[in-house]
Amino acid sequence: MTATFRAGDLVLLYQDSRRHWITRAGEGRFHTHRGYLDLKDIVGMESGVSVKTSLGQSLAVFKPRLSDLVESFDRPTQILYPKDIGYAIYMLGLKNGDSVVEVGTGSGALTAAIAQSVAPDGRVYTYENRNEFLRAAQKNVRKGSISRLVTFRNIDPAEGFLERNADAAVIDLGDPWRLVAPAWEALAGGGVLAAFTPTVNQLEKLADALRKNMFLVLEAVELLVREFKTEAGKVRPESRMIGHTAYVTIARKVASKE
Amino acid sequence: MTATFRAGDLVLLYQDSRRHWITRAGEGRFHTHRGYLDLKDIVGMESGVSVKTSLGQSLAVFKPRLSDLVESFDRPTQILYPKDIGYAIYMLGLKNGDSVVEVGTGSGALTAAIAQSVAPDGRVYTYENRNEFLRAAQKNVRKGSISRLVTFRNIDPAEGFLERNADAAVIDLGDPWRLVAPAWEALAGGGVLAAFTPTVNQLEKLADALRKNMFLVLEAVELLVREFKTEAGKVRPESRMIGHTAYVTIARKVASKE
Amino acid sequence: MTATFRAGDLVLLYQDSRRHWITRAGEGRFHTHRGYLDLKDIVGMESGVSVKTSLGQSLAVFKPRLSDLVESFDRPTQILYPKDIGYAIYMLGLKNGDSVVEVGTGSGALTAAIAQSVAPDGRVYTYENRNEFLRAAQKNVRKGSISRLVTFRNIDPAEGFLERNADAAVIDLGDPWRLVAPAWEALAGGGVLAAFTPTVNQLEKLADALRKNMFLVLEAVELLVREFKTEAGKVRPESRMIGHTAYVTIARKVASKE
């Protein structure tokens, strides 16, 4: 859909893959290393148009994707990478109308991605007992247009999530095994769980807890992303890459045999 | 949401990570290497319940995720892997209401994933000029509940997509550079394009065509997934893995400077 | 050095990367799926010459490299891969004259590679308490020209290696931590140790034992090798690859502070 920027709209200013920023159309100036931009000039522009700073640097103005917004999130904690977010969302099978419980909220990156995946009729209930993280996450998630689907809960769900019959549960904190039984209670039969663990020891302990608590572990994987230089005649992977973020475990709730 | 299987519902019968099948609740028998199952017995069951075949083999019955359905698709052509689908969907920034053009449809795996991402108000226009592929894809996509969002077009869009102002374009065929200009025409300003290319030569030629046709190449990546054994005390990556599927290129349409 | 095959010399018959075999020049016939070769015809040939089987299949005859011989070894146990052998040999810093202790011998692949690296004046003392493995290894290693440097010991060195002042120690068995203290005793000051462990749990336990037994752990790594198709215009990684073999740990003996 074609649309033009209105005052207050979020804008991605894109110089290159390392230099790009999120701001809002409308008021004030945006300063780069090479001159500034009057943000009121963006109002009325179409996404994808190229503009020039006061010193002549070209910038493309884009409607930000969710992944652009997430990259700009305040990060009191380690943020998940697109490779892990994209994979988890797809393997959770999220779709419009789904109800999801999440712990912990962290910076809200995954919260926002989940919300976008279950929009417009789904809901995300996200738990974070660290106050400063929760506040940052709320501010972050509000940048997306789907924050109305998100309920933030400033408590530790170890005693139990408040929700029942959730379609999916997501665990992203240091001691995920502690949340396995509460997640089972919160999920509907066959509900899918995704958990992120940086160390192998956490992965091992989590998988063990899942198996002992009526979950079927479908898979535990690690994703690696290699970026490429694609200049004609000089194609090659980048010299440096992210070596590790987290293992992703996918499991499904097995109904109890009453 | 808790729900019980009705006659005609798709069911995932899950024995283990290598042995699982998609069938329908209701009529007939499903035969495994270890006995059969009366499919009418599944009607009324909740997802996640464990059943036994006539020879005592335990199977869990699940509502299939889209990724389960895709795994069961008829494949006249190479199918995309979850790692690539999940990443592309996330980097395309797809959300409810988006309009997407795709070429070629192939087996429809990506078509179904895109449709799920833009539901309930979006649309996918997918082009496939090979008749037998198109028919297989239509049958495959119909397994998902979101096939009403998909328009199949049995033509080659090299002369131009019929759509305009699309939010995203997806190219998955052997000569993607041929579709770059038509994709530009079909996209709204700032629209995002994702393309999949198995060889480095295709990647190089595609990136070149994108740059010469008013696209900004945001990234070209390759994803690797390593599966892990997680049995306590014996944690290790699997001995064999998929070594390569395709390079994923993400680009955005830059508006012409008229 | 140019040399011609004499009767009894080992020969590599090479059809392609999947079909190649080790045999000896001189007597009898070598049968392939596409005809046979009279092995006496190879006597007097130079390495690199192309011959034809009775059915016209071309084969190149080569002097085998050590890696070719190792590929043909009888394997009562899992064999180490070139990526791991090459890396370990280099990081051990092996050179002519070095004295090396090894446990367990396994199929002798690493034994042969070590021997070649310390030739002509070094020595390898290799321990293997499983009789059938030892016999296979002795037969395997004898294929190389450097077997005179190898002393096979059919005992478990948990009570202590018989050697002292070794330049390097290599551990390749399931419970490597058990051999750490004996390896320390066998090594000269600053001696280098390499150990191979398939699981993360073994890696963890080994690293812990090394640190507690006066070793400095220099690194623990995992190597991945991706093979490429290089046909012009169709360059790409192979679709399948080895996902995991073993973690390689390199450590050095720190002298006790008496």
Next chain:
Amino acid sequence: MTATFRAGDLVLLYQDSRRHWITRAGEGRFHTHRGYLDLKDIVGMESGVSVKTSLGQSLAVFKPRLSDLVESFDRPTQILYPKDIGYAIYMLGLKNGDSVVEVGTGSGALTAAIAQSVAPDGRVYTYENRNEFLRAAQKNVRKGSISRLVTFRNIDPAEGFLERNADAAVIDLGDPWRLVAPAWEALAGGGVLAAFTPTVNQLEKLADALRKNMFLVLEAVELLVREFKTEAGKVRPESRMIGHTAYVTIARKVASKE
């Protein structure tokens, strides 16, 4: 072999995996961020002993391995990594007595590793037509004890290597295809060639040149090394890693059919 440091011996001072240095025992002081060391104090010490700087920082003193020396080489050009050096040396099948031609010398890292592999009776003939590189390489290689086996040639071998009947040829420069025919001339029948190419385009062009010039391409590979943190209870790959260095191609000379 146990040995003590004499004045003039190279010494590796090792603080941790990021902080370690090569120096010589005997004269002067070595300054670290945490105090200095009197280098004459090292004379008479055994490798592996721990010493303290003037400010109490512990350092282990080790006889450097070749890989330690290489890490300390002056680098007018990109240096090869241990993963690539170790693999190439092993796949070249180098052993005592082999004769090797190399182009270009670069910083001499591979030259030194080859020399160590063919010692004591082999020889390396290394070609480098860039004067400043050659001088740096000569200084670097002289740090190893095997520099007497190395002949440096300050010419471009495009017109032909001066050697014949070499067991192996190594090519490490930007246009390796230019050296394929000269390498063929220099090699004995069945001689092995290894070449390093950073870009996919170089790999493609090289493989093509090899096939057209009577070489059998055995393999083209890319090695990835992942380093691990091995602290008990916190085992995980490092967050960052080297994403790419070079593709390694291994080929063998096929004799002409005169």
